[in-house]
Amino acid sequence: xxxxxxxxxxxxxxxxxxxxxxxxxxxxxxxGRDTLPPGETGLEALGCEPDSVFLQQLVPELMExxxxxxxxxxVDAHVEGIAxxxxxxxxxxxxxxxxxxxHLTPGAFLALTxxxxxxxxxxxxxxxxxxxxxxxxxxxxxxxxxxxxxxxxILGVLGSGVEQNP
Amino acid sequence: MSVRKIxxxxxxxxxxxxxxxxxxxxxxxxKETFFHVDEFRGxxxxxxxxxxxxxxxxxxxxxxxxxxxxxxxxxxxxDAVAGAEPPRPAKLLRELMHMGQFVQSHGMHFFxxxxxxxxxxxxxxxxTRNVFGIVKANPELALKAVNLRRYGQQVxxxxxxxxxxxxxxxxxxxxxxxxPADRDAIAAELxxxxxxxxVAVGIGKDWLGSNRELADSFAAFPTNYMGMVDxxxxxxxxxxxxxxxxxxxxxxxxxxxxxxLEYVAEHxxxxxxxxxxxxxxLGWPRGVYRVGPLGRLNVxxxxxxxxxxxxxxxxxxxxxGKPVEGSLYYHYARLIELVYALERIGxxxxxxxxLSNDVRAYGPAKPVGHGVGIVEAPRGxxxxxxxxxxxxxxxxxxxxxxxxxxxxxxxxxxxxxAAAFVDGNKLxxxxxxxxxxxxxxxxxxxxxxxxAIGKMPLEVTLLGPDGTVLDRISx
Numbered sequence: 001x002x003x004x005x006x007x008x009x010x011x012x013x014x015x016x017x018x019x020x021x022x023x024x025x026x027x028x029x030x031x032g033r034d035t036l037p038p039g040e041t042g043l044e045a046l047g048c049e050p051d052s053v054f055l056q057q058l059v060p061e062l063m064e065x066x067x068x069x070x071x072x073x074x075v076d077a078h079v080e081g082i083a084x085x086x087x088x089x090x091x092x093x094x095x096x097x098x099x100x101x102x103h104l105t106p107g108a109f110l111a112l113t114x115x116x117x118x119x120x121x122x123x124x125x126x127x128x129x130x131x132x133x134x135x136x137x138x139x140x141x142x143x144x145x146x147x148x149x150x151x152x153x154i155l156g157v158l159g160s161g162v163e164q165n166p
Numbered sequence: 167m168s169v170r171k172i173x174x175x176x177x178x179x180x181x182x183x184x185x186x187x188x189x190x191x192x193x194x195x196x197k198e199t200f201f202h203v204d205e206f207r208g209x210x211x212x213x214x215x216x217x218x219x220x221x222x223x224x225x226x227x228x229x230x231x232x233x234x235x236x237x238x239x240x241x242x243x244x245d246a247v248a249g250a251e252p253p254r255p256a257k258l259l260r261e262l263m264h265m266g267q268f269v270q271s272h273g274m275h276f277f278x279x280x281x282x283x284x285x286x287x288x289x290x291x292x293x294t295r296n297v298f299g300i301v302k303a304n305p306e307l308a309l310k311a312v313n314l315r316r317y318g319q320q321v322x323x324x325x326x327x328x329x330x331x332x333x334x335x336x337x338x339x340x341x342x343x344x345x346p347a348d349r350d351a352i353a354a355e356l357x358x359x360x361x362x363x364x365v366a367v368g369i370g371k372d373w374l375g376s377n378r379e380l381a382d383s384f385a386a387f388p389t390n391y392m393g394m395v396d397x398x399x400x401x402x403x404x405x406x407x408x409x410x411x412x413x414x415x416x417x418x419x420x421x422x423x424x425x426x427l428e429y430v431a432e433h434x435x436x437x438x439x440x441x442x443x444x445x446x447x448l449g450w451p452r453g454v455y456r457v458g459p460l461g462r463l464n465v466x467x468x469x470x471x472x473x474x475x476x477x478x479x480x481x482x483x484x485x486x487g488k489p490v491e492g493s494l495y496y497h498y499a500r501l502i503e504l505v506y507a508l509e510r511i512g513x514x515x516x517x518x519x520x521l522s523n524d525v526r527a528y529g530p531a532k533p534v535g536h537g538v539g540i541v542e543a544p545r546g547x548x549x550x551x552x553x554x555x556x557x558x559x560x561x562x563x564x565x566x567x568x569x570x571x572x573x574x575x576x577x578x579x580x581x582x583x584a585a586a587f588v589d590g591n592k593l594x595x596x597x598x599x600x601x602x603x604x605x606x607x608x609x610x611x612x613x614x615x616x617x618a619i620g621k622m623p624l625e626v627t628l629l630g631p632d633g634t635v636l637d638r639i640s641x
Contacts, residue, residue, distance in 0.1 A: 013227045039327065060274075061316035095298035108298070115301040116308055135212050 001070055004050035004158060005121075008075040009057050016130030016143040018118040023128070024054045026151045050158055058104040060112065067117035073154060074106040074123065077130035077143070084129075085146055089155055091123030124157060126150055171377045186580050186601055186626045190636075194590035199581035201573070201605065202438045207591035210563040213501070218247045218533065218554045219337050225550070225565070226332075231610060235543035235568075236269035236324060236550075238404070238597045241335030243550040246424070246485045246603060247558070249529035250338030255522035259340050261404040262323045262352075262514045263332070264541065268403065268507035269359070273458075273542035275609045276366050277311030280497045283603050286408040289596035307369075310362040314504075317359050321511065322536050324348040339526035346521060353515050360473070360508045367477060367501045373496055383461040383586075385493035385579035385604040389411030390445055390455035392571065393462035394542045395420070401466040401478075401506065409465045410445055410455065411588025415488045423540040426549055430566065443566055454578075457546030457571040458608060464489040469502070471509035477502045493579050493607040500609070503544075508599025543568045545609050569610040590628065593637055598626050 006027065012018030026040070031050075035040055043051035043065065051069075054118040055062065056148075066072055078087060093114055094107035104112070106125050116121030128150050132140040139147070213224055221240040226233030238260055245252055252260070275373045278297045279283050286295045286304065294302075301308040325344065326332020347458050374381050395409045396402040408426065410418035432441040433450045445453030455461065463482075469475040481502060484490050490499075514520055539550045546568030553562040569576075583604040588597045628637040 039333065059315075059319075060312045061319060063312070088499075095296065111298060112301060112308075113299065116305060116312065135209070 002047075002049065002068060003053065004071045004073060005046075005066060005069040006050055006052040006073045006075065006154065007058070007062070007066070007101075008052070008054040010077055011056060012137055013135065015132040015134050015136055015138060016128075016140055017077050017133050018137070019077045019128045019130060019139060019143050021054050021146065022139060023075050023126070023143075023150050023154070024052050026147055027154055028052055030151060030155060053145050058106070058109045060104070063109065063113040063116055066109070066121060067113050067119055069121045071122045071124065072110070073126060073157060074109075075126045075150070075154070076106075076128075077131060078127040082127070082129070085142075086129070086150055086153070087125065087127040088157075089125050091125045093120050093123075126154055126157075169310055188584050188588060188601070188626070190590040190628065190630060192631045196584045196588050196590070199584040199601075200437055200576075201577040201580045204225075210565055213563045214560050216560050218537075218552055218558050218560055219244055221550070221552065221560070221563075222335050223333065230546060232267060232271050234240060234263055234326075235541055235548050238264055238335055239539045239541045239543075239548045239550040241337065242405075242423075242541065243537040243540030243552050244539070245362065247533050247535065247540065247552055247554055249534040250527045252325060252339040253522075253524045253527055255343070255519040256339035256412070256525040256527075257405065258514055258517055258520055258526065259291070260335055260342055262344070262511065262520070263322055263334060264404050265507040265514070266318045266321025266325070267510045268318070268503060268544055269321070269511070270315045270508065271609075272504040273311060273314030273318065273363070273366070275544075276497060276501060276504070277372070278310065278313075279606050279609065280500075281369065283370070283599070283606075284497070285522075288600050289594070289601060292595060295599070301539035307365070308364060314359060314362050317355055320478075321352055324352060335525070335572035338528055341525075343523045343525050344521055348355070349515055349520060352511065356508065356512055360505070360512075363501070363504045364473070365510055367505060370498050370501045374494070377464055381492050381494045383492065384600075385582045385584060385607065386491040387490060387578060389575060389578075390418060390448070390453065391461040391464040391489055392445075392455045392457050392547055393465040394540065394547065395466055396470070399467035401462055401469045401474075401503075403462075403503075403507075403510075408540065408547065411465045411489060413489060413491070415464070423549075424538045425537060426540065426551070430549070432566070432570075438573070438577075440573050441566075442577075443571050444574070451574070454574040455571070456575045457568055458544075459503050459513070460496045460498060461546060462542060463499045463502065469506055470508050471513065474502050474506035474509055477505060493575075493604055496607040496609075499542075532556060537609075545569055545611055546571050562612070567611075572608045572610065576605050576608050576610060579607065587630075590630075590636065593628065598628075598637075601626060 008020030008024035010018045010020045012021045028035050036054055041055055091106045093111040095111045106123055110120045110123045128146045131142050185202045187200045188349040189197045222237050225236040225240045226597045281300055282295045286299055321330055326334035391411050394402045394406040396406045407420050407422055409420045429446055430443055431446040432443050434441055444450050445455055478551055533554055535554050537552055541548050548568050549566040552560055555561050581603050583600050587600045627635055630636050
């Protein structure tokens with residue numbers, strides 16, 4: 001069974017909402033891998049350890065793939081209502097009423113994966129404070145400064161076993 | 167008399183950011199209800215100065231979930247601006263991608279949004295009245311929904327190389343022909359997917375059959391209807407003319423997309439950023455209309471595929487051939503269109519031109535300078551309209567999106583259901599859920615292109631006579 005799938009998600013066309021794209025690519029470089037080719041999600045070439053993908057958002061058809069891993073690391077932006085600039089926390093299977101047709105929280109993603117495919121991987125969330133959600137592809141200075149710390153923290157998580165998830 | 171107010175914010179399980187505000191009088195009864203859209207997108211202004219041919223890529227960024235409709239409407243507009251009529255094979259391929267979009271969007275809406283209310287009831291515990299409850303109760307059904315979405319996304323991906331934000335349609339055609347292996351892969355699963363869609367139709371019809379009185383009265387009100395039809399008056403989703411019918415089913419006319427400004431105008435209210443389109447010849451508010459699955463089936467004379475047409479005939483009998491008014495019938499109409507989209511995929515794959523390499527035409531060196539492109543998006547009629555300068559840089563962009571076309575209808579549906587079901591003196595979650603459900607019938611998409619953790623899309627608030635917030639749903 002493959003160990004870890006890192007799932008970055010967000011909208012790179014809305015500035016900091018796409019910070020996970022930068023985290024995933026910085027992480028791939030740190031692991032000696034190529035960054036995601038333009039237009040590719042990473043799902044085209046799974047089989048590395050860890051695997052890493054970037055999507056617009058969490059979607060139901062990803063669950064079958066995700067169910068095959070022991071651990072998922074979700075990477076997303078968060079808004080100012082959350083106090084910490086960087087959030088690192090385990091994710092429990094938890095279905096919360098979804099406000100969007102296709103919007104899934106990491107907890108709901110895990111819960112539905114477990115219900116549909118018989119097992120849910122362990123989950124871990126890395127979220128980064130976003131400050132600018134306007135129509136462009138540049139990260140704000142504040143959010144850009146959080147990319148490297150987020151990558152280092154993920155690398156730390158990868159160095160631990162699934163059972164040692166913080 | 168002073169007024170109390172309820173705000174529902176967010177309306178759960180719709181795309182985007184909006185609020186419902188329900189004002190109560192001193193007796194606790196609903197005085198009036200507003201459906202507000204607070205988000206200002208600014209994409210039309212943002213696009214000015216860009217080369218027109220970038221629009222199929224730019225405008226699909228409006229949404230990360232249903233980008234194909236904007237992609238294709240923009241491409242059709244670029245065809246006109248460039249003066250480049252796409253070859254027939256290119257039109258077929260665009261329509262094939264469009265059908266993939268309908269399959270994933272309609273399939274997901276029904277199972278994810280509509281089914282929880284229908285299967286568990288409007289008053290069921292919200293902890294179970296959701297898609298997770300559906301999964302728990304019937305995991306096989308939930309897997310069918312996931313597979314319908316995956317299938318629709320794969321159709322898009324096989325044509326556009328990407329499931330989200332494909333690079334495919336361009337002015338004058340498409341970037342690449344369909345490979346035989348991709349055609350065969352799409353065809354291989356089609357029969358299975360049609361079977362899944364028939365299961366969904368069965369669920370929808372069973373529910374409507376058992377709840378006919380509610381379906382006939384829930385957010386039911388007379389309006390005009392708008393939708394695209396082909397040259398024989400049949401349902402059309404990619405190309406055709408726009409037909410209007412009134413609440414009795416009488417024709418109000420039919421127009422070419424390029425002439426839309428002669429027929430459609432927009433009204434502005436101070437309490438919403440989203441405009442209220444209406445049929446210009448009837449004026450505001452007599453000219454308000456509904457679009458989307460219900461609107462399309464109410465204006466069409468037939469459907470060009472056998473299974474969907476058989477269901478369409480049953481749909482038409484609901485009111486003896488007159489337009490169907492109950493908003494819950496949007497779900498039935500949506501399922502009929504889901505069957506149509508799958509059957510239409512089969513027709514397109516069998517067309518001898520579908521593998522042709524003749525997929526691109528070129529216009530004159532200088533752009534024509536103006537173009538209009540309309541498609542039927544899953545949620546309704548989508549208008550794109552561009553002006554450019556002599557160098558092809560955009561000088562004006564006008565977009566009327568499907569959810570905008572249904573703005574008045576959603577506002578009125580929320581008000582209708584609030585008046586019928588909300589009692590401020592003994593408020594229950596189920597009452598407010600019905601208000602949300604009325605809006606969900608339209609499957610609105612207000613903007614889902616940002617979704618950072620902690621950002622909520624819409625709320626329902628109940629306000630008392632003195633403006634005090636009595637209750638708020640924000641999930």
